[in-house]
Amino acid sequence: MTSRSQPGKTHSPRRHLLCLGAAALCSWAGLSQADTWPSKPIKWVVAYPAGGGSDFLARQLAPQLGKQLGQTFIIDNRPGAAGSIGTDAVAKSAPDGYTLLSGDNGAMVFNHAMYKKLPYAVSDFAPVGLMARFPLILTVNPASGFNNARQWLAEVKANPGKFSYASPGIGSPHHLAMELIKQRTQTFIVHVPYRGTAFAIQDLMGGVVPMAIIDSAAGLSQMRAGKLRPLAVLSSKRIAQLPDVPTFEELGIKGLEVSAWQGLFVPKGTPEAITARLSGEMQKALANPEVKARLEDFGLELTPSDGPSLSRFIQQETQAWHALIKERRLSAE
DSSP states (O other): OOOOOOTTOOOOHHHHHHHHHHHHHHHHHHHHHHHHOOSSOEEEEESSOTTSHHHHHHHHHHHHHHHHHTSOEEEEEOOOGGGHHHHHHHHTSOSSSSEEEEEEHIIIIIHHHHOSOOSOOGGGEEEEEEEEEEEEEEEEOGGGSOOSHHHHHHHHHHSTTTOEEEESSTTSHHHHHHHHHHHHHTOOOEEEEOSSHHHHHHHHHTTSSSEEEEEHHHHHHHHHTTSSEEEEESSSSOOTTSTTSOBTTTTTOOSOOOEEEEEEEEETTOOHHHHHHHHHHHHHHHHOHHHHHHHHHTTOEEOOOOHHHHHHHHHHHHHHHHHHHHHTTOOOO
16 A cells, blocks of 8 residues: 655655754753752652551651662651542652652552542653552451451341441542452441541550551551451461461452552653662662561562553552442542
């Protein structure tokens, strides 16, 4: 087949050269910027309150990244609206490598199905890489009367609507994990959302609510101290920090492998050379023996990856979770 030029259009060699020149200049500018990056402190936005798992990971990783890159990393907690406030702030930041975001499955997956309208889109960001997964644990107050997972399941099944559970907020991984449990076990437990993990744990220990889904980073110390009682983990296998706590699969409930994952993101348009370097430095920091030991001691599963891998993972998560949210008619409005 012979191609024909469209009427009214000419192919100017001069215009072609100008386009190539502009592209080369943009590429050179990006590389030049990457060569001098970082030349000032870097702000790392955590879209949740201090004391939760997201905050814990960022504060453990930031000093090591600072050592590697020779700059200070400043943690900026901007909680609210299920992570939307802090996430949107980063989406609107300059794409220069000096503003980072801890993005989780709440902000990057759940919110787009939970809210009719969001101020940001996943496409507003360039993924740097996955950092870690936080195992989620069905946890109760020791005075609640729940001694093990089988007894818990029998009682909540026999008493629909009698019990309530706490979560760090509507649309959080902890909230969606319990909704999945309720779907698979055909139970009805009342949701009591809080403004962050620390507040949920405080009321759980105080007996205001009898149970919650807690991530290992936020609640493991209280579990070890006997202030909270773990009943079951939402992992494919038992976690080393709680070897006596069974998985839901051991209880005969399939398909309950859920975690609160954390990825690192920068605003879309950040020079690729900076994003690539940041990804490499992040993976290097996660492999540091001291950092790795500290994070794993708190029950984190380190899962360092690059940006393209994180992008594919988000697509898989979106397909699975949006179907559940639609089925259960969940909404944050």
